Amino acid sequence: xxxxxxxxxxxxxxxxxxxxxxxxxxxxxxxxxxxxxxxxxxxxxxxxxxxxxxxxxxxxxxxxxxxxxxxxxxxxxxxxxxxxxxxxxxxxxxxxxxxxxxxxxxxxxxxxxxxxxxxxxxxxxxxxxxxxxxxxxxxxxxxxxxxxxxxxxxxxxxxxxxxxxxxxxxxxxxxxxxxxxxxxxxxxxxxxxxxxxxxxxxxxxxxxxxxxxxxxxxxxxxxxxxxxxxxxxxxxxxxxxxxxxxxxxxxxxxxxxxxxxxxxxxxxxxxxxxxxxxxxxxxxxxxxxxxxxxxxxxxxxxxxxxxxxxx
Amino acid sequence: xxxxxxxxxxxxxxxxxxxxxxxxxxxxxxxxxxxxxxxxxxxxxxxxxxxxxxxxxxxxxxxxxxxxxxxxxxxxxxxxxxxxxxxxxxxxxxxxxxxxxxxxxxxxxxxxxxxxxxxxxxxxxxxxxxxxxxxxxxxxxxxxxxxxxxxxxxxxxxxxxxxxxxxxxxxxxxxxxxxxxxxxxxxxxxxxxxxxxxxxxxxxxxxxxxxxxxxxxxxxxxxxxxxxxxxxxxxxxxxxxxxxxxxxxxxxxxxxxxxxxxxxxxxxxxxxxxxxxxxxxxxxxxxxxxxxxxxxxxxxxxxxxxxxxxxxxxxxxxxxxxxxxxxxxxxxxxxxxxxxxxxxxxxxxxxxxxxxxxxxxxxxxxxxxxxxxxxxxxxxxxxxxxxxxxxxxxxxxxxxxxxxxxxxxxxxxxxxxxxxxxxxxxxxxxxxxxxxxxxxxxxxxxxxxxxxxxxxxxxxxxxxxxxxxxxxxxxxxxxxxxxxxxxxxxxxxxxxxxxxxxxxxxxxxxx
Numbered sequence: 117x118x119x120x121x122x123x124x125x126x127x128x129x130x131x132x133x134x135x136x137x138x139x140x141x142x143x144x145x146x147x148x149x150x151x152x153x154x155x156x157x158x159x160x161x162x163x164x165x166x167x168x169x170x171x172x173x174x175x176x177x178x179x180x181x182x183x184x185x186x187x188x189x190x191x192x193x194x195x196x197x198x199x200x201x202x203x204x205x206x207x208x209x210x211x212x213x214x215x216x217x218x219x220x221x222x223x224x225x226x227x228x229x230x231x232x233x234x235x236x237x238x239x240x241x242x243x244x245x246x247x248x249x250x251x252x253x254x255x256x257x258x259x260x261x262x263x264x265x266x267x268x269x270x271x272x273x274x275x276x277x278x279x280x281x282x283x284x285x286x287x288x289x290x291x292x293x294x295x296x297x298x299x300x301x302x303x304x305x306x307x308x309x310x311x312x313x314x315x316x317x318x319x320x321x322x323x324x325x326x327x328x329x330x331x332x333x334x335x336x337x338x339x340x341x342x343x344x345x346x347x348x349x350x351x352x353x354x355x356x357x358x359x360x361x362x363x364x365x366x367x368x369x370x371x372x373x374x375x376x377x378x379x380x381x382x383x384x385x386x387x388x389x390x391x392x393x394x395x396x397x398x399x400x401x402x403x404x405x406x407x408x409x410x411x412x413x414x415x416x417x418x419x420x421x422x423x424x425x426x427x
Numbered sequence: 428x429x430x431x432x433x434x435x436x437x438x439x440x441x442x443x444x445x446x447x448x449x450x451x452x453x454x455x456x457x458x459x460x461x462x463x464x465x466x467x468x469x470x471x472x473x474x475x476x477x478x479x480x481x482x483x484x485x486x487x488x489x490x491x492x493x494x495x496x497x498x499x500x501x502x503x504x505x506x507x508x509x510x511x512x513x514x515x516x517x518x519x520x521x522x523x524x525x526x527x528x529x530x531x532x533x534x535x536x537x538x539x540x541x542x543x544x545x546x547x548x549x550x551x552x553x554x555x556x557x558x559x560x561x562x563x564x565x566x567x568x569x570x571x572x573x574x575x576x577x578x579x580x581x582x583x584x585x586x587x588x589x590x591x592x593x594x595x596x597x598x599x600x601x602x603x604x605x606x607x608x609x610x611x612x613x614x615x616x617x618x619x620x621x622x623x624x625x626x627x628x629x630x631x632x633x634x635x636x637x638x639x640x641x642x643x644x645x646x647x648x649x650x651x652x653x654x655x656x657x658x659x660x661x662x663x664x665x666x667x668x669x670x671x672x673x674x675x676x677x678x679x680x681x682x683x684x685x686x687x688x689x690x691x692x693x694x695x696x697x698x699x700x701x702x703x704x705x706x707x708x709x710x711x712x713x714x715x716x717x718x719x720x721x722x723x724x725x726x727x728x729x730x731x732x733x734x735x736x737x738x739x740x741x742x743x744x745x746x747x748x749x750x751x752x753x754x755x756x757x758x759x760x761x762x763x764x765x766x767x768x769x770x771x772x773x774x775x776x777x778x779x780x781x782x783x784x785x786x787x788x789x790x791x792x793x794x795x796x797x798x799x800x801x802x803x804x805x806x807x808x809x810x811x812x813x814x815x816x817x818x819x820x821x822x823x824x825x826x827x828x829x830x831x832x833x834x835x836x837x838x839x840x841x842x843x844x845x846x847x848x849x850x851x852x853x854x855x856x857x858x859x860x861x862x863x864x865x866x867x868x869x870x871x872x873x874x875x876x877x878x879x880x881x882x883x884x885x886x887x888x889x890x891x892x893x894x895x896x897x898x899x900x901x902x903x904x905x906x907x908x909x910x911x912x913x914x915x916x917x918x919x920x921x922x923x924x925x926x927x928x929x930x931x932x933x934x935x936x937x938x
Contacts, residue, residue: 117645117669118690120677211653213479214665214672225479270691369692423676423689 119270123212125421127271130208131278134224137201138255139286139321140188141248143171143293144198146319148241151181154309167296171289172196182239189244190235198251199235202228216275217265220258227254273364277416280364284357285409287344288402290320294337295402298395314340314392321352337392345385345405354405358382361412368420377415384408433579433837436851437502448503448902451617455610456500467609468499468844474608480601482887483656492659495598496892499609502841502854502874506620506900509871512575512583515768516858517866518758520571523588523745524862525761527567530744531557541760542753546777549828550750552591552743554706556713560730560739563636566862567739568746570629570701572596572872575856576771577839584771584836586855588754590746591738592703594656595873596625596859597663598893602873606895618900620870625859626667629701632863633668636735637698644698646670647688649678651704651720661703670701680724684731699735700725706740748797748831749775776823776830785832786823789816792832794823807883809835838883841894843876853877855885856896871896 147168151161162180169179172187172194179187191197195204206228213221230250238244259279266272294317314335318324327335327343330350348355362378365371385408390401435441438449445453456464472494481492529536530553536542547553572593574586603622607614630646637644648670650661665672677688678697687694702709708718710725728734744750752773758766774781774792785792789808796804806819823830840851858872874894875885885891 117671118692118695120671120673121689121691122674122677123672124691210479211662213662214670218666222478226477229476420691 117269119215119274121421121423123215123271124274125417126208126212127215127274128278128416128421130205130212130224131275132282133201133205133208134255134258135279135282136286137198137205138252139283139290140171140196140198140201141251141255142322143168143290143320144185144188145245145248145252146316147293148245149319150312150316154312156309163300164297167293167300170292170296171286185239185244189248190238192232192235198248199231202231202251212271215271217261219265220261223254223257223261227251268367270368273367274420276364277361280357280360281409281413281416283352284354284361285406287321287352287354287357288405288409290317291341291344292399292402293317293320295395295398298393298398300395310337311335317344323350323352326350341390341392341398345388345390354385355382358385370419374412374415374419377412381405381408381412434851434853435577435579435581435837435839437504437577437839437841437854439842446503448505448897448899451613452501452503452610455612464499464844464849465847471497471499471605471609474605475601478601478605479659480598480605481659483654483658495601495659496878496887496890497602497605498843498876498892498894499606500842500844500849501606501610501895501897502856503897503899504871505902506618506898507902509898512768512858513868515766516573516585516860516868517862518762518764518767519573519585519588519754520568520860520862521866522758522761523571523590523754524566524568526757527739527742527745528561528565529761531560531567531741536757536760539760541756546747546749546828547744550744550747552706552741552747554741554744556726557739557741562739563735564863567742569632569636569737569739569862570859571738571746571862572857572859575768575858575872576836577856579837581839582769583856584769585754586771586836587748587751588746589857591705591743592657593857593859594660594703595857595875596869597660599859599869599871599873599896600625600667601663602893602895617897620898620900622870625861625867625869626664628861628867629664630668632861632867633670633699633701633735633737635863636737638733638735641696641698645688645696646699646701647673647678647697649673649675649700649702649704649722651675651708655703657703664701671697673697675704675718675720675722678722678725680722680728683733684724684728685733686722686725686728697734699737701737706743709740748773748795749777749828752831771833771836774832776827776832782823782827785830786820788832789820791835793835794819794830794832796822797829797831807835838877841874841876843878843892843894845878845880850880852880853883853885854894870898 151164154161165181165184166177166179168184169187174187187194187196189198192199194200206224209216209221209224227250231247234247238247262272262275294313297313314337315324318327318340321344323344327340330347331339331343333339343350343353345354347353348359350356358378358381365374365378385405388401388404391397438446440446475497476494480495482495483492526536530547537544568590570593572589572595575583576586577583599622633646634644646668648661648665650658650672652658652674662672671688673688679687679689679694681687686697688697704720707714708720710721710723711718712723713726726740729736751770752775755766755770758764774785776782776785792808794806806815808816838853838855841854842849843852845852854874854876856872856874859869861867874896875887876892876894877883877885878890878892887893
């Protein structure tokens with residue numbers, strides 16, 4: 117049975133929303149750990165918290181910990197927050213319940229119940245950690261349910277497309293956080309914890325262990341950036357996400373225009389050779405990749421998610 | 428346990444002893460104790476919340492889903508009694524469908540002087556656009572839900588027929604699923620008829636409506652969207668029968684008068700539509716031109732025989748509360764049989780003598796507007812203020828055709844958990860009837876319960892709750908003869924042994 121365009125749209129966005137919630141939860145969790153460790157003055161820590169705002173597309177003004185937690189975790193009205201994205205994912209799935217396995221709906225519905233009930237308690241660090249862990253675990257659980265119980269049909273591929281488009285985008289944004297903190301600190305004063313901060317970027321993407329296994333080198337900025345953008349063996353790298361997108365597109369009908377955009381995104385990624393020490397250079401490089409991914413998203417939308425949108 | 432004067436209780440006899448069908452249940456509740464019963468009620472409420480079994484309330488801000496209100500103590504009806512009801516409902520719907528088909532075609536019943544022609548002229552559910560159409564099997568109301576009540580004398584009456592887009596069947600299935608979790612002990616040994624064959628029967632019925640030349644018909648459930656109060660059900664049914672859940676904007680009627688849906692592979696033909704939106708919103712070309720929910724050209728496609736529609740537009744002509752009063756005559760006229768299940772006596776205010784009687788007995792009768800549903804606009808005489816009575820009398824005189832009056836039925840009660848106590852509350856029952864090449868009646872139906880003490884309003888939109896309904900076979904009825912009771916006990920045991928594997932099977936089937 118062919119997939120309704122409207123349903124395709126809801127599934128694609130449910131997947132993007134859930135991936136966004138998960139990736140944001142990983143980011144906040146990792147930096148929370150880092151900031152607890154850094155032996156630097158509180159106001160400097162608050163400054164570093166503020167850099168996380170760049171994943172929301174905001175400039176890193178002086179939000180501090182409380183402001184960032186609102187922006188990225190608890191604010192129901194900000195499209196960057198975990199609560200917003202879990203709610204949006206659930207709303208999207210609500211109108212596609214007949215297509216996905218019932219167990220998947222129940223998992224997400226249950227997560228939504230918990231997150232909306234407990235969001236306000238997330239100001240407290242200990243509780244926040246538990247909430248973020250739950251979001252990450254359930255998001256992974258969703259893929260487990262779908263992988264093990266869902267037909268490999270167009271709806272399944274739409275879910276994967278949404279997941280990997282969002283993941284590619286979020287990986288560049290997490291690298292962008294490091295760019296923002298490089299720009300914020302003058303070359304000499306803050307750089308003493310350079311390695312720890314790059315380690316947190318890896319941890320934000322659950323990449324620390326895999327990075328070590330794959331490179332067997334000391335952690336350097338250049339090594340981390342290369343790994344997160346180009347290493348196709350690591351499933352959260354941009355290159356790996358683009359590979360997954362290609363696999364799903366190949367199983368969808370009339371894909372040629374979207375495939376062209378994908379090829380362009382790959383070539384933009386390849387031609388980007390960002391500096392790991394110059395913050396603004398790194399920031400601009402990530403922005404170029406983000407624009408290429410956004411262009412790919414527009415092509416997917418025009419081709420699959422609009423009514424009467426055949427090539 | 429207090430019993431209301433007049434009303435019978437479904438589970439207890441007049442002496443306060445459990446009825447035969449309720450004995451196992453009550454024995455279990457005694458063994459479990461009060462705390463455990465409350466714990467089981469709480470755990471079903473949690474199940475309902477996480478399973479996302481909801482109904483939608485209009486204008487309720489952003490939180491539009493409400494958890495489905497459910498009472499864990501089931502309502503039990505003996506199997507032999509139910510067999511009579513089943514036959515009566517099938518009979519009733521066959522006759523009603525003959526009537527609708529006749530009304531839109533030859534109008535034989537009018538020329539024979541059995542049914543008054545002028546009733547059609549101001550029926551809000553009569554659709555002149557449907558004249559001359561002959562749907563497959565001569566059936567218009569394929570899926571219906573008739574509301575039954577049990578009066579003080581213990582008899583089931585039909586209170587009304589819902590022939591347009593009756594809802595609630597998904598909750599019949601879901602209530603069973605959660606009750607099985609709550610009382611697995613009772614399903615092991617008792618012969619409780621399974622309910623989940625409904626979706627297979629519905630699928631078979633819908634497939635039978637596909638155009639002749641289609642080998643693998645595509646079925647779609649047409650919903651007004653997520654803000655509709657029954658959206659959960661639309662989605663549930665689509666899921667259960669493997670149909671597409673579509674909104675009006677997903678569909679388009681082509682120049683060839685066929686219906687298509689917009690898919691990622693382009694337009695794809697739709698052969699049967701189970702529509703859950705009202706007639707008037709179905710096709711802006713024919714009905715309300717401002718409808719955003721419908722599909723322009725759908726009526727053309729249906730008339731051309733290119734798509735099956737369930738229920739057929741216009742089927743509602745027979746669920747008007749005035750037409751209701753004629754149903755016994757309709758059964759006799761078309762089938763030459765006496766009705767197996769009775770109507771509630773009904774005074775038709777369009778007739779002078781019946782209206783006068785009704786107005787003379789304002790404070791004893793229930794007044795119902797002919798074309799409302801969901802319990803809206805109903806005035807219950809004995810509970811109304813003088814002011815309300817004066818207003819309904821004016822309304823009746825103003826538009827007599829729009830009103831019927833019925834005696835107050837002492838709705839039966841059944842034990843219900845309210846604020847932690849098991850107390851009697853009034854219930855009704857909505858079985859679902861499928862009519863096509865053959866007829867099918869759900870085993871039981873949706874029991875709705877009025878949660879307020881003494882209240883008769885059971886609609887979930889107005890705070891009513893629901894219960895699982897058991898049709899229990901193998902119930903031994905003689906209670907006064909101790910020997911018979913002993914024999915009965917033995918027999919129940921052996922019956923239980925026999926059906927154990929069967930019971931396990933049905934449990935395994937449903938999810």
